[in-house]
Amino acid sequence: MKDASLEARVAHVRRLLRNTPLVDGHNDLPWAMREAAKDPLDVVAYDLRRKTAGMTDIARLRKGMVGGQFWSVYIPGEVRDSGYARIQLEQIDIAKRTIARYPDVFVPAFTAADVRKAYAQGKIGSLLGMEGGHAIENSLGALRSYYELGARYMTLTHNVTLDWADAANDVPRNKGLTAFGKEVVREMNRLGMLVDLAHTSPAVMSQALSVTEAPVIWSHAAARGVTDVPRNVPDSILARLPKNGGVVMMTFVPGFVSQTVANYGAQVTAVRDSIAKRYPQDNDAQFKAVAAWRETHPTPIATINDVADHLDHIKQIAGAAHVGIGGDFDGITETVQGLEDVSTYPTLFAELLKRGWTDTELKGLAGENVLRALKGAESVSALLRKARPASTKTIQQLDGRR
Incomplete structure (x- = not known):
């Protein structure tokens, strides 16, 4: 459909997405709800049946043809003094109560089969994804507890380097993963929890790929070969995905x-x-000077073409079976032109049709690839649970940490 009109290509995409689920890997709605509410735990005031001030609501999810969603139960790495566990549990609670509040739209999902079943019912299979291994507070017991509460991936780090893993946007202290960090990956494999390498350093990515027995994901990332920033995935890592299935x-x-x-x-x-x-120490002068500079240096705009360029690059290096969608909606303050909220996914797919992507490749991008990876993690877990017990190793034993 390279030469078809945009309207014709969008119509084709909509037909395609009626037969395969679009599964987004990362939406920060639970944190957006927390920040918007006077009461941080109030899920009623943030009514998804109306147009929200954010990027996500039911009408726009339907327009975007979302068929499955990993809801990020993110907590900042900087809130240590407030108690990681308390805030993490509250975010899981917010997500679960939000899902339960709209049973005609959302269905709790824990497996790839659950997502497919929900999609067949015309509902959105809703999984939970933890963003940042700081939440486990160096405890494999805590990791297992979060899995039992429904977390089906964990991003090993957020923006803060941990005692056992280096973050992409922080100072590296561990040369990647420590011995305990590798044990976290192994225990996630045993549980069936996807290892999410978004936000991690290239060394963590490489070492995790060497340790893991199951497919990995990047729940929201892009290609460093196109945009050279620390948060993106290097080509050397992309080239290893066919073997891993990630x-x-x-x-x-x-x-x-x-x-x-x-x-x-x-x-x-x-x-x-x-x-x-x-x-120095003159905030008003600093603000005015920055504002004056911005007036003569307008912010450039990212476009759908930029996003499509990344997808073409990942497809070229890793293959079409190793791409997915993880918009990071409601976790960002600026958006790509044409991809402003959850209603816009079909427009991106229409651009890829124009570039020659096949229906099979688009189905993989939409959700088949990540569901295959999740199913792979489930299969590995079934074998590992028979082969070895839950790990009781500690960071003190493995890394000598106090």
């Missing part, structure tokens, strides 16, 4: 998908640092 779920963060936007962000940071030195 999936990079393409994100829509402007600074990750456009080198021009990324360069602008780095320039803004440099300007702010320079201005802060010129006007």
Whole structure:
């Protein structure tokens, strides 16, 4: 359909998505709800049956033809003093009560089969994904408890380097994964919890691929060969995915998908640092100086074409069987032009049709690839649970940490 009109291509995509589920790997709605509410645990005030102030509601999910969703139960890595476990449990509670509040739309999902069953019923299979291994507080027992509460992936790090794993956007301290970090990966394999390598350093990515016995995912990431920022996946890692069976779920963060936007962000940071030195302890002067600079340096725009370029690149290096979608909606403050909310997925697929992607490749991108990876993790778990008991190893035993 390279030469078909946009309207014809979107219509084709909609027919395609009526026969295969579109499964998004990362939506931060639970945290957006927490921040929007006067009571952090109030899921009633944030009514998904109406158009929300954010990027997600039921009408837009339906328009975007979402058939399955990993809801991120993210907690910041910087909230250690507030108690990781309490906030993590609250976020799981928010997500679960939100899913239960709309039983005609959402169905709790724990397996790939659950997602397919929900999709067959015209509902959105809803899985939970933990964003950041800081939540387990160096405890494999806590990891198992979160799995029992429904978490089906865990991003090994968020933006903060842990005692056992290095983050992409923080100072590396562990040369990748420590011995305990590798044990976390092995225990996730035994449980059937997908290892999510978004936010991790390349060393963590490489070592996790060497340790894991199950497919891995990047729940929201892009290609470093297109946009050279630390959060993206290097080509050397992409080339290893066919052997592993893993999936990079393409994100829509402007600074990750456009080198021009990324360069602008780095320039803004440099300007702010320079201005802060010129006007130390004068916040008003700093604000006015940055605003004046921005007036003469408008923010560049990332487009659907930028996102499609990443998908083409990942397809070229790793193969069409190793791409997915992980928009990061409601976890971002700026959006790609044409991909402003959860209603817009079909437009991206229409662009890929224009570029020659086949229906089989688009079905894989939509959800078949990540469901295959999840099913693979479930199959590995079934074997490992018979072969070995739950690990009781500690970070003190393996890494000598106090």
